[in-house]
Amino acid sequence: MSYCSYVNNGKLNYYHKNYHDNIYGFPAKNDKELFGRLVLEINQAGLSWDIILKKEKTIKNAYKDYSFIQIAEFNECDIQRLLNDNGTIRMRRKIEAIIYNAKKVLSITEKHNSFKCYLDKHHSLTFSEWLSLFKKEFKFVGKEICREFLISTGYLKGAHKKSCSIYKKIIKEKPMWLCS
Numbered sequence: 162m163s164y165c166s167y168v169n170n171g172k173l174n175y176y177h178k179n180y181h182d183n184i185y186g187f188p189a190k191n192d193k194e195l196f197g198r199l200v201l202e203i204n205q206a207g208l209s210w211d212i213i214l215k216k217e218k219t220i221k222n223a224y225k226d227y228s229f230i231q232i233a234e235f236n237e238c239d240i241q242r243l244l245n246d247n248g249t250i251r252m253r254r255k256i257e258a259i260i261y262n263a264k265k266v267l268s269i270t271e272k273h274n275s276f277k278c279y280l281d282k283h284h285s286l287t288f289s290e291w292l293s294l295f296k297k298e299f300k301f302v303g304k305e306i307c308r309e310f311l312i313s314t315g316y317l318k319g320a321h322k323k324s325c326s327i328y329k330k331i332i333k334e335k336p337m338w339l340c341s
């Protein structure tokens with residue numbers, strides 16, 4: 162059974178329904194939102210997506226609404242704060258990777274105008290090319306994290322089945338995978 166079928170048949174909770182209907186596969190509107198999607202994917206590694214969706218609000222809050230400018234400045238005190246915050250995923254490796262990636266995204270925005278411009282520029286890459294690019298730029302971006310990030314933000318297709326009502330909604334928002 163696909164994710165779409167599970168959600169559309171009411172087999173998953175509200176958090177999944179909201180994610181499926183309003184976020185998954187929809188192009189992110191701005192750089193903070195894009196970075197936020199990456200933060201969530203990194204946090205998810207080895208855990209269920211359910212845990213991440215339930216903590217989404219508190220994770221967003223702990224990571225300054227996904228302001229990579231602020232996260233790039235995080236120091237050991239911030240790491241300790243996150244490690245003690247029940248609303249987040251308390252794993253040092255993930256936290257440090259997110260801080261490292263925030264610094265990288267910040268330098269990308271300085272060179273390419275925005276994180277979105279940078280990703281848009283690479284929209285025609287194959288998945289394995291995306292993966293090499295991400296591995297070169299970022300930390301903690303394995304195959305699954307990279308793939309899910311790109312699918313969830315509309316750079317790669319495959320978020321929804323063609324028969325899913327959300328598929329048509331997403332087409333109207335012109336995800337980048339449509340352009341290749």
Ligand SMILES: [Zn+2]
Pocket residue numbers: 164165166181320321322325326327328
């Ligand atoms: Zn769907």
